[in-house]
Amino acid sequence: MNCGNLGEFCENEAKGVVQSLVLDSEKGELVKASGRVEKKVGKSEGKTIAALKSHSEAERRRRQRINAHLSTLRSLVPSSDKMDKAALLAQVVCQVKQLKETATHVSERFFIPLDSDEIKVETIAENAIDGTCLYRASICCEYRTDLLSDLKETINSLHVNLIKSEISTLGSRVKNVFVFTNLIDGDRANTEARQILLSSIRQAFSSVLDKVSAFSEYSAYPNKRQRISCFDSSSLFR
Amino acid sequence: MNCGNLGEFCENEAKGVVQSLVLDSEKGELVKASGRVEKKVGKSEGKTIAALKSHSEAERRRRQRINAHLSTLRSLVPSSDKMDKAALLAQVVCQVKQLKETATHVSERFFIPLDSDEIKVETIAENAIDGTCLYRASICCEYRTDLLSDLKETINSLHVNLIKSEISTLGSRVKNVFVFTNLIDGDRANTEARQILLSSIRQAFSSVLDKVSAFSEYSAYPNKRQRISCFDSSSLFR
DNA sequence: AGGGACACGTGAACC
Protein backbone atom coordinates (compact mmCIF):
# COMPACT_ATOMS: atom_id res chain seq x y z
CA MET A 1 0.00 0.00 0.00
CA ASN A 2 1.29 3.36 -0.89
CA CYS A 3 -0.04 6.21 1.17
CA GLY A 4 2.65 8.58 0.15
CA ASN A 5 1.96 11.81 -1.58
CA LEU A 6 3.87 14.88 -2.50
CA GLY A 7 1.30 17.29 -1.26
CA GLU A 8 -1.78 18.10 -3.18
CA PHE A 9 -1.07 20.25 -6.12
CA CYS A 10 -3.18 22.23 -8.54
CA GLU A 11 -3.03 21.96 -12.22
CA ASN A 12 -0.95 25.07 -12.31
CA GLU A 13 1.76 23.52 -10.15
CA ALA A 14 4.06 23.37 -13.15
CA LYS A 15 4.23 27.14 -13.13
CA GLY A 16 5.73 26.99 -9.65
CA VAL A 17 2.90 28.92 -8.08
CA VAL A 18 1.19 27.16 -5.21
CA GLN A 19 -1.51 28.47 -3.01
CA SER A 20 -2.00 26.58 0.24
CA LEU A 21 -4.36 26.52 3.17
CA VAL A 22 -2.70 26.40 6.58
CA LEU A 23 -4.29 25.46 9.87
CA ASP A 24 -3.64 28.16 12.42
CA SER A 25 -3.68 26.19 15.65
CA GLU A 26 -4.23 29.17 17.92
CA LYS A 27 -7.20 30.58 16.09
CA GLY A 28 -8.37 27.24 14.80
CA GLU A 29 -9.14 28.37 11.32
CA LEU A 30 -7.90 27.83 7.86
CA VAL A 31 -5.70 30.56 6.56
CA LYS A 32 -4.36 31.15 3.09
CA ALA A 33 -0.61 30.88 3.28
CA SER A 34 0.38 33.33 0.60
CA GLY A 35 3.94 33.84 1.76
CA ARG A 36 6.76 32.14 -0.11
CA VAL A 37 4.58 31.40 -3.07
CA GLU A 38 7.37 31.28 -5.63
CA LYS A 39 8.63 27.77 -5.26
CA LYS A 40 12.20 27.65 -6.53
CA VAL A 41 11.07 27.98 -10.10
CA GLY A 42 14.61 27.51 -11.33
CA LYS A 43 14.69 23.92 -10.21
CA SER A 44 13.77 21.14 -12.57
CA GLU A 45 10.84 19.06 -11.56
CA GLY A 46 12.84 15.86 -11.86
CA LYS A 47 15.39 16.95 -9.31
CA THR A 48 12.70 17.94 -6.87
CA ILE A 49 11.02 14.58 -7.18
CA ALA A 50 14.30 12.74 -6.70
CA ALA A 51 15.11 14.76 -3.60
CA LEU A 52 11.66 14.23 -2.17
CA LYS A 53 11.91 10.54 -2.84
CA SER A 54 15.25 10.09 -1.15
CA HIS A 55 14.01 12.20 1.71
CA SER A 56 10.96 10.07 2.32
CA GLU A 57 12.98 6.91 1.97
CA ALA A 58 15.49 8.11 4.53
CA GLU A 59 12.69 8.98 6.86
CA ARG A 60 11.20 5.53 6.42
CA ARG A 61 14.55 3.96 7.28
CA ARG A 62 14.76 6.11 10.37
CA ARG A 63 11.30 5.00 11.46
CA GLN A 64 12.25 1.38 10.89
CA ARG A 65 15.35 1.79 13.03
CA ILE A 66 13.39 3.26 15.91
CA ASN A 67 10.58 0.74 15.66
CA ALA A 68 13.01 -2.15 15.57
CA HIS A 69 14.45 -1.05 18.88
CA LEU A 70 10.98 -0.59 20.27
CA SER A 71 10.05 -4.12 19.33
CA THR A 72 13.14 -5.61 20.92
CA LEU A 73 12.27 -3.63 24.02
CA ARG A 74 8.83 -5.16 23.78
CA SER A 75 10.39 -8.60 23.86
CA LEU A 76 12.34 -7.59 26.95
CA VAL A 77 9.38 -6.27 28.90
CA PRO A 78 6.92 -8.86 30.19
CA SER A 79 3.35 -8.76 28.95
CA SER A 80 3.95 -5.74 26.78
CA ASP A 81 2.11 -7.07 23.77
CA LYS A 82 -0.85 -4.90 23.00
CA MET A 83 0.76 -1.95 24.73
CA ASP A 84 1.03 1.17 22.67
CA LYS A 85 4.35 2.89 22.25
CA ALA A 86 3.91 5.30 25.13
CA ALA A 87 2.84 2.62 27.58
CA LEU A 88 5.72 0.42 26.51
CA LEU A 89 8.20 3.21 27.10
CA ALA A 90 6.63 3.92 30.48
CA GLN A 91 7.15 0.30 31.45
CA VAL A 92 10.73 0.42 30.23
CA VAL A 93 11.38 3.48 32.38
CA CYS A 94 9.87 1.63 35.31
CA GLN A 95 11.89 -1.47 34.69
CA VAL A 96 15.19 0.31 34.31
CA LYS A 97 14.61 2.24 37.53
CA GLN A 98 13.65 -0.94 39.30
CA LEU A 99 16.61 -2.92 38.09
CA LYS A 100 19.01 -0.15 38.97
CA GLU A 101 17.57 0.17 42.42
CA THR A 102 17.86 -3.54 42.98
CA ALA A 103 21.41 -3.52 41.74
CA THR A 104 22.25 -0.74 44.18
CA HIS A 105 20.61 -2.58 47.06
CA VAL A 106 22.51 -5.70 46.19
CA SER A 107 25.84 -3.98 45.94
CA GLU A 108 25.25 -2.22 49.24
CA ARG A 109 24.40 -5.38 51.09
CA PHE A 110 26.89 -7.63 49.44
CA PHE A 111 30.34 -7.24 48.21
CA ILE A 112 29.65 -7.53 44.53
CA PRO A 113 31.15 -5.78 41.54
CA LEU A 114 28.52 -4.09 39.40
CA ASP A 115 28.45 -2.91 35.84
CA SER A 116 29.52 0.61 36.58
CA ASP A 117 33.18 1.33 36.52
CA GLU A 118 33.92 2.88 39.86
CA ILE A 119 36.77 4.16 41.92
CA LYS A 120 36.26 5.02 45.55
CA VAL A 121 38.88 6.38 47.89
CA GLU A 122 37.98 7.29 51.43
CA THR A 123 39.37 7.85 54.86
CA ILE A 124 37.80 5.46 57.32
CA ALA A 125 39.72 6.13 60.53
CA GLU A 126 42.29 8.44 62.01
CA ASN A 127 44.80 7.71 64.70
CA ALA A 128 44.80 10.67 67.06
CA ILE A 129 48.16 9.76 68.54
CA ASP A 130 50.56 9.38 65.64
CA GLY A 131 48.45 11.04 62.94
CA THR A 132 48.26 8.02 60.67
CA CYS A 133 45.05 7.41 58.75
CA LEU A 134 43.26 4.29 57.68
CA TYR A 135 42.13 4.39 54.06
CA ARG A 136 39.88 2.28 51.94
CA ALA A 137 40.32 2.35 48.18
CA SER A 138 38.29 0.28 45.75
CA ILE A 139 38.18 -0.11 42.01
CA CYS A 140 35.48 -1.87 40.06
CA CYS A 141 35.97 -2.57 36.37
CA GLU A 142 36.02 -5.15 33.62
CA TYR A 143 38.60 -7.83 34.15
CA ARG A 144 41.61 -7.85 31.87
CA THR A 145 44.95 -9.60 31.92
CA ASP A 146 47.59 -7.88 34.03
CA LEU A 147 44.90 -6.02 35.94
CA LEU A 148 45.99 -7.52 39.24
CA SER A 149 49.68 -7.02 38.69
CA ASP A 150 49.03 -3.44 37.59
CA LEU A 151 47.06 -2.83 40.75
CA LYS A 152 49.78 -4.40 42.86
CA GLU A 153 52.38 -2.23 41.22
CA THR A 154 50.17 0.81 41.76
CA ILE A 155 49.77 0.07 45.43
CA ASN A 156 53.50 -0.49 45.82
CA SER A 157 54.34 2.77 44.12
CA LEU A 158 52.13 4.68 46.53
CA HIS A 159 54.32 3.81 49.50
CA VAL A 160 51.49 2.92 51.79
CA ASN A 161 51.15 0.28 54.43
CA LEU A 162 48.80 -2.29 52.95
CA ILE A 163 46.67 -3.94 55.59
CA LYS A 164 44.13 -5.91 53.64
CA SER A 165 43.15 -6.53 50.05
CA GLU A 166 40.02 -8.26 48.80
CA ILE A 167 38.95 -9.30 45.35
CA SER A 168 35.59 -10.48 44.10
CA THR A 169 34.21 -11.19 40.66
CA LEU A 170 30.84 -11.44 39.01
CA GLY A 171 30.80 -12.55 35.42
CA SER A 172 33.63 -10.64 33.81
CA ARG A 173 33.49 -7.82 36.33
CA VAL A 174 35.98 -7.57 39.12
CA LYS A 175 36.14 -5.47 42.24
CA ASN A 176 39.22 -4.89 44.35
CA VAL A 177 39.30 -3.32 47.77
CA PHE A 178 42.43 -2.22 49.53
CA VAL A 179 42.70 -1.11 53.12
CA PHE A 180 45.89 0.61 54.09
CA THR A 181 47.46 3.35 56.17
CA ASN A 182 49.79 6.10 55.13
CA LEU A 183 53.43 5.89 56.13
CA ILE A 184 54.32 8.31 58.85
CA ASP A 185 55.83 11.44 57.47
CA GLY A 186 56.32 14.06 60.13
CA ASP A 187 57.76 16.63 57.77
CA ARG A 188 54.62 17.78 56.04
CA ALA A 189 51.39 19.01 57.48
CA ASN A 190 49.17 16.00 57.89
CA THR A 191 46.09 17.38 56.26
CA GLU A 192 47.98 18.42 53.18
CA ALA A 193 49.80 15.12 52.99
CA ARG A 194 46.52 13.28 53.23
CA GLN A 195 44.99 15.24 50.42
CA ILE A 196 47.97 14.57 48.23
CA LEU A 197 47.85 10.89 49.04
CA LEU A 198 44.14 10.64 48.31
CA SER A 199 44.41 12.37 45.00
CA SER A 200 47.44 10.39 43.91
CA ILE A 201 45.58 7.19 44.73
CA ARG A 202 42.64 8.34 42.66
CA GLN A 203 44.91 9.27 39.82
CA ALA A 204 46.79 5.98 39.93
CA PHE A 205 43.57 3.96 39.97
CA SER A 206 42.21 6.06 37.17
CA SER A 207 45.16 5.12 35.02
CA VAL A 208 44.44 1.49 35.66
CA LEU A 209 40.83 2.09 34.78
CA ASP A 210 41.72 3.92 31.59
CA LYS A 211 43.90 1.02 30.55
CA VAL A 212 40.88 -1.26 30.94
CA SER A 213 38.72 1.05 28.90
CA ALA A 214 41.32 1.34 26.19
CA PHE A 215 41.17 -2.42 25.77
CA SER A 216 37.44 -2.80 25.66
CA GLU A 217 35.78 0.42 24.63
CA TYR A 218 36.67 0.77 21.01
CA SER A 219 37.54 -2.79 20.26
CA ALA A 220 34.57 -2.78 17.91
CA TYR A 221 33.95 -6.49 17.99
CA PRO A 222 30.30 -6.61 17.13
CA ASN A 223 29.90 -9.88 18.99
CA LYS A 224 31.09 -8.45 22.24
CA ARG A 225 28.09 -6.76 23.73
CA GLN A 226 29.18 -3.44 25.07
CA ARG A 227 28.71 -2.99 28.76
CA ILE A 228 26.77 0.00 29.88
CA SER A 229 27.49 1.82 33.04
CA CYS A 230 24.63 1.90 35.47
CA PHE A 231 25.38 5.33 36.74
CA ASP A 232 26.40 8.72 35.53
CA SER A 233 30.09 9.26 35.32
CA SER A 234 29.52 12.17 37.68
CA SER A 235 29.07 9.63 40.45
CA LEU A 236 32.39 7.99 39.80
CA PHE A 237 34.20 9.81 42.53
CA ARG A 238 31.48 10.66 44.93
CA MET B 1 6.01 28.55 14.51
CA ASN B 2 3.18 26.81 12.78
CA CYS B 3 4.21 24.21 10.25
CA GLY B 4 0.81 22.62 10.08
CA ASN B 5 -1.17 22.50 6.92
CA LEU B 6 -4.26 20.82 5.71
CA GLY B 7 -2.78 19.71 2.48
CA GLU B 8 -2.29 22.07 -0.36
CA PHE B 9 -5.53 22.93 -2.02
CA CYS B 10 -6.47 24.63 -5.23
CA GLU B 11 -8.85 27.44 -5.55
CA ASN B 12 -11.51 24.97 -6.52
CA GLU B 13 -11.22 23.11 -3.23
CA ALA B 14 -14.56 24.50 -2.17
CA LYS B 15 -16.23 22.42 -4.82
CA GLY B 16 -14.87 19.28 -3.12
CA VAL B 17 -12.82 18.30 -6.13
CA VAL B 18 -9.16 17.76 -5.44
CA GLN B 19 -6.55 16.51 -7.81
CA SER B 20 -3.41 15.22 -6.20
CA LEU B 21 0.00 13.98 -7.19
CA VAL B 22 1.13 10.78 -5.50
CA LEU B 23 4.65 9.44 -5.27
CA ASP B 24 4.74 5.88 -6.47
CA SER B 25 7.65 4.48 -4.50
CA GLU B 26 8.21 1.45 -6.71
CA LYS B 27 8.40 3.30 -9.96
CA GLY B 28 9.71 6.48 -8.46
CA GLU B 29 7.52 8.82 -10.39
CA LEU B 30 4.72 11.21 -9.72
CA VAL B 31 1.31 9.91 -10.57
CA LYS B 32 -2.02 11.68 -10.69
CA ALA B 33 -4.22 10.16 -8.04
CA SER B 34 -7.58 10.49 -9.68
CA GLY B 35 -9.37 7.93 -7.51
CA ARG B 36 -11.59 9.13 -4.69
CA VAL B 37 -11.88 12.60 -6.08
CA GLU B 38 -15.28 13.40 -4.64
CA LYS B 39 -14.45 14.38 -1.07
CA LYS B 40 -17.52 13.87 1.10
CA VAL B 41 -19.21 16.84 -0.44
CA GLY B 42 -22.12 16.47 1.91
CA LYS B 43 -20.03 17.45 4.90
CA SER B 44 -19.79 21.04 5.98
CA GLU B 45 -16.37 22.56 5.80
CA GLY B 46 -16.52 23.68 9.42
CA LYS B 47 -16.99 20.18 10.71
CA THR B 48 -14.12 18.91 8.66
CA ILE B 49 -11.83 21.60 9.98
CA ALA B 50 -12.87 20.94 13.56
CA ALA B 51 -12.25 17.23 13.18
CA LEU B 52 -8.91 17.81 11.57
CA LYS B 53 -7.94 20.19 14.33
CA SER B 54 -8.81 17.85 17.16
CA HIS B 55 -7.06 15.10 15.29
CA SER B 56 -3.84 17.00 14.95
CA GLU B 57 -4.02 18.11 18.56
CA ALA B 58 -4.49 14.54 19.74
CA GLU B 59 -1.55 13.49 17.65
CA ARG B 60 0.57 16.23 19.16
CA ARG B 61 -0.35 15.08 22.65
CA ARG B 62 0.60 11.54 21.70
CA ARG B 63 3.97 12.70 20.46
CA GLN B 64 4.51 14.66 23.65
CA ARG B 65 3.73 11.61 25.75
CA ILE B 66 6.19 9.46 23.86
CA ASN B 67 8.90 12.10 23.90
CA ALA B 68 8.45 12.66 27.61
CA HIS B 69 9.21 9.01 28.24
CA LEU B 70 12.15 9.19 25.90
CA SER B 71 13.61 12.10 27.79
CA THR B 72 13.25 10.42 31.15
CA LEU B 73 14.97 7.42 29.62
CA ARG B 74 17.68 9.82 28.51
CA SER B 75 18.14 10.91 32.11
CA LEU B 76 18.46 7.26 33.12
CA VAL B 77 21.08 6.34 30.54
CA PRO B 78 24.58 7.71 31.08
CA SER B 79 26.03 10.05 28.50
CA SER B 80 22.99 9.89 26.29
CA ASP B 81 22.81 13.59 25.62
CA LYS B 82 23.32 14.26 21.95
CA MET B 83 22.18 10.77 21.07
CA ASP B 84 19.38 10.57 18.56
CA LYS B 85 16.25 8.60 19.36
CA ALA B 86 17.40 5.38 17.74
CA ALA B 87 20.77 5.40 19.48
CA LEU B 88 19.13 6.15 22.80
CA LEU B 89 16.76 3.23 22.40
CA ALA B 90 19.65 0.99 21.42
CA GLN B 91 21.43 1.92 24.62
CA VAL B 92 18.30 1.29 26.63
CA VAL B 93 18.00 -2.17 25.11
CA CYS B 94 21.63 -2.77 26.00
CA GLN B 95 21.21 -1.53 29.53
CA VAL B 96 18.10 -3.55 30.24
CA LYS B 97 19.75 -6.71 28.96
CA GLN B 98 22.84 -5.97 30.99
CA LEU B 99 20.99 -5.27 34.20
CA LYS B 100 18.87 -8.37 33.81
CA GLU B 101 21.89 -10.50 33.20
CA THR B 102 23.63 -9.11 36.24
CA ALA B 103 20.54 -9.69 38.32
CA THR B 104 20.45 -13.28 37.18
CA HIS B 105 24.14 -13.78 37.94
CA VAL B 106 23.68 -12.29 41.35
CA SER B 107 20.68 -14.38 42.22
CA GLU B 108 22.47 -17.49 41.05
CA ARG B 109 25.53 -16.85 43.14
CA PHE B 110 23.80 -15.48 46.18
CA PHE B 111 20.63 -16.21 47.93
CA ILE B 112 18.80 -13.04 47.08
CA PRO B 113 15.18 -12.33 46.27
CA LEU B 114 14.73 -10.61 42.95
CA ASP B 115 11.98 -8.55 41.45
CA SER B 116 10.28 -11.39 39.70
CA ASP B 117 7.63 -13.22 41.59
CA GLU B 118 8.68 -16.82 41.50
CA ILE B 119 7.66 -20.18 42.79
CA LYS B 120 9.96 -23.14 42.44
CA VAL B 121 9.25 -26.64 43.57
CA GLU B 122 11.72 -29.41 42.91
CA THR B 123 12.82 -32.81 44.02
CA ILE B 124 16.42 -32.75 45.16
CA ALA B 125 16.98 -36.24 46.48
CA GLU B 126 15.34 -39.61 46.75
CA ASN B 127 15.74 -42.21 49.40
CA ALA B 128 16.06 -45.57 47.68
CA ILE B 129 15.25 -47.53 50.80
CA ASP B 130 12.03 -46.10 52.15
CA GLY B 131 10.91 -44.17 49.06
CA THR B 132 10.83 -40.77 50.76
CA CYS B 133 11.92 -37.77 48.78
CA LEU B 134 13.65 -34.56 49.68
CA TYR B 135 12.00 -31.48 48.25
CA ARG B 136 12.95 -27.87 47.94
CA ALA B 137 10.23 -25.28 47.53
CA SER B 138 10.80 -21.56 47.30
CA ILE B 139 8.62 -18.53 46.88
CA CYS B 140 9.81 -15.05 46.05
CA CYS B 141 7.44 -12.13 46.26
CA GLU B 142 6.70 -8.72 47.70
CA TYR B 143 6.54 -8.71 51.47
CA ARG B 144 3.14 -8.23 53.07
CA THR B 145 1.81 -8.67 56.56
CA ASP B 146 0.77 -12.22 57.38
CA LEU B 147 2.93 -13.55 54.57
CA LEU B 148 5.00 -15.64 56.94
CA SER B 149 2.07 -16.97 58.93
CA ASP B 150 0.27 -17.79 55.69
CA LEU B 151 3.29 -19.68 54.49
CA LYS B 152 3.59 -21.50 57.79
CA GLU B 153 -0.04 -22.49 57.64
CA THR B 154 0.43 -23.62 54.07
CA ILE B 155 3.37 -25.81 54.97
CA ASN B 156 1.48 -27.29 57.91
CA SER B 157 -1.52 -28.09 55.76
CA LEU B 158 0.62 -30.02 53.34
CA HIS B 159 1.52 -32.66 55.92
CA VAL B 160 5.19 -32.75 55.10
CA ASN B 161 8.22 -33.17 57.27
CA LEU B 162 9.85 -29.75 57.35
CA ILE B 163 13.60 -29.98 57.60
CA LYS B 164 14.79 -26.46 57.03
CA SER B 165 13.36 -23.06 56.22
CA GLU B 166 15.26 -19.97 55.20
CA ILE B 167 14.18 -16.40 54.67
CA SER B 168 16.00 -13.49 53.10
CA THR B 169 14.95 -10.01 52.13
CA LEU B 170 16.12 -7.30 49.80
CA GLY B 171 14.31 -4.03 49.96
CA SER B 172 10.68 -4.97 50.19
CA ARG B 173 11.19 -8.29 48.44
CA VAL B 174 11.29 -11.51 50.39
CA LYS B 175 12.34 -15.02 49.49
CA ASN B 176 11.49 -18.13 51.45
CA VAL B 177 13.00 -21.55 50.93
CA PHE B 178 11.66 -24.69 52.50
CA VAL B 179 13.35 -28.06 52.47
CA PHE B 180 11.21 -30.99 53.50
CA THR B 181 10.40 -34.63 52.88
CA ASN B 182 7.09 -36.25 52.23
CA LEU B 183 5.50 -38.32 54.97
CA ILE B 184 5.66 -41.99 54.25
CA ASP B 185 2.49 -43.26 52.73
CA GLY B 186 2.75 -46.83 51.62
CA ASP B 187 -0.75 -47.03 50.25
CA ARG B 188 -0.35 -45.11 47.02
CA ALA B 189 2.10 -45.54 44.24
CA ASN B 190 5.08 -43.37 45.07
CA THR B 191 5.42 -41.65 41.73
CA GLU B 192 1.78 -40.67 41.68
CA ALA B 193 1.89 -39.50 45.28
CA ARG B 194 4.91 -37.37 44.48
CA GLN B 195 3.25 -35.70 41.55
CA ILE B 196 0.20 -34.92 43.63
CA LEU B 197 2.36 -33.50 46.39
CA LEU B 198 4.37 -31.34 44.01
CA SER B 199 1.33 -29.90 42.32
CA SER B 200 -0.47 -29.26 45.60
CA ILE B 201 2.58 -27.41 46.86
CA ARG B 202 2.64 -25.30 43.73
CA GLN B 203 -1.03 -24.60 44.07
CA ALA B 204 -0.76 -23.68 47.72
CA PHE B 205 2.15 -21.35 47.08
CA SER B 206 0.33 -19.83 44.16
CA SER B 207 -2.55 -18.94 46.44
CA VAL B 208 -0.14 -17.17 48.75
CA LEU B 209 1.33 -15.37 45.77
CA ASP B 210 -2.07 -14.35 44.48
CA LYS B 211 -2.89 -12.90 47.87
CA VAL B 212 0.23 -10.77 47.61
CA SER B 213 -0.70 -9.60 44.14
CA ALA B 214 -4.22 -8.79 45.21
CA PHE B 215 -2.81 -6.44 47.79
CA SER B 216 -0.35 -4.64 45.61
CA GLU B 217 -1.33 -4.90 41.99
CA TYR B 218 -4.40 -2.74 41.71
CA SER B 219 -3.95 -0.68 44.81
CA ALA B 220 -3.56 2.30 42.49
CA TYR B 221 -1.59 4.41 44.88
CA PRO B 222 0.29 6.65 42.47
CA ASN B 223 3.11 7.07 44.95
CA LYS B 224 3.80 3.40 45.15
CA ARG B 225 5.92 2.64 42.17
CA GLN B 226 4.73 -0.55 40.62
CA ARG B 227 7.24 -3.30 40.54
CA ILE B 228 7.98 -4.89 37.25
CA SER B 229 8.82 -8.50 36.88
CA CYS B 230 12.22 -9.17 35.39
CA PHE B 231 11.13 -12.23 33.53
CA ASP B 232 8.30 -13.51 31.47
CA SER B 233 5.56 -15.12 33.43
CA SER B 234 6.23 -18.19 31.32
CA SER B 235 9.35 -18.78 33.37
CA LEU B 236 7.49 -18.73 36.64
CA PHE B 237 7.35 -22.48 36.97
CA ARG B 238 10.27 -23.63 34.95
C1' DA C 1 24.35 21.22 -1.46
C1' DG C 2 22.88 17.17 0.47
C1' DG C 3 21.88 14.08 4.13
C1' DG C 4 20.33 13.32 9.01
C1' DA C 5 17.13 14.21 12.66
C1' DC C 6 12.90 16.01 14.37
C1' DA C 7 7.97 17.74 14.68
C1' DC C 8 4.11 18.24 12.14
C1' DG C 9 -0.53 17.21 9.99
C1' DT C 10 -2.88 13.69 7.62
C1' DG C 11 -5.10 9.07 5.97
C1' DA C 12 -6.22 4.66 7.42
C1' DA C 13 -7.51 1.27 10.68
C1' DC C 14 -9.40 -0.23 14.88
C1' DC C 15 -12.52 0.02 18.84
Place this chain on the structure above:
DNA sequence: TGGTTCACGTGTCCC
Protein backbone atom coordinates in the same frame (compact mmCIF):
# COMPACT_ATOMS: atom_id res chain seq x y z
C1' DT D 1 -19.70 7.61 15.07
C1' DG D 2 -15.80 10.15 17.75
C1' DG D 3 -11.42 8.80 19.88
C1' DT D 4 -6.94 6.81 19.58
C1' DT D 5 -2.85 4.65 17.44
C1' DC D 6 0.24 4.09 13.77
C1' DA D 7 2.90 4.97 9.33
C1' DC D 8 3.59 8.17 6.03
C1' DG D 9 5.52 12.20 3.42
C1' DT D 10 6.85 16.76 4.19
C1' DG D 11 8.93 21.31 6.04
C1' DT D 12 12.61 22.85 8.57
C1' DC D 13 16.78 23.10 10.90
C1' DC D 14 21.57 21.80 11.31
C1' DC D 15 25.86 20.10 9.89
